[in-house]
Amino acid sequence: MLRVVVESASGLPKKKLGNPDPITSVVFKGETKKTRSISSEVNPVWKETLEFDLKGSPLDSSSFVDVIVKDFETLGKDKWC
Numbered sequence: 001m002l003r004v005v006v007e008s009a010s011g012l013p014k015k016k017l018g019n020p021d022p023i024t025s026v027v028f029k030g031e032t033k034k035t036r037s038i039s040s041e042v043n044p045v046w047k048e049t050l051e052f053d054l055k056g057s058p059l060d061s062s063s064f065v066d067v068i069v070k071d072f073e074t075l076g077k078d079k080w081c
Contacts, residue, residue: 002028002052002059006035008045009069020071027066028052037072 006024014020022044023037033050 002054002065004028004033004050004052004065004067006046006048006050006067008043008047010043012042012044012069014042015071021073022069023072025066025068025070026050027068029063 004026006026009022009024012020012022019040019042021037021039022041024035024046026033029052031052033052035046035048035050038044038046
């Protein structure tokens with residue numbers, strides 16, 4: 001099991017009309033997990049743990065994790081900050 005702790009972000013850019021509603025996506029070996037969105041915050045604190053099943057495979061030096069912070073639009077679409 002790989003556990004990724006998404007703690008916080010700071011200094012996210014503001015939108016033209018207000019603050020972003022940030023959400024974080026973590027991608028590992030093609031599988032994506034997401035945090036909850038936090039409404040109208042440029043310094044969000046998630047403190048969430050996301051788990052990925054390694055399916056018995058060990059981690060190696062070629063393994064990597066992508067962490068992407070986006071603005072979650074109220075219509076349910078993701079948009080880059």
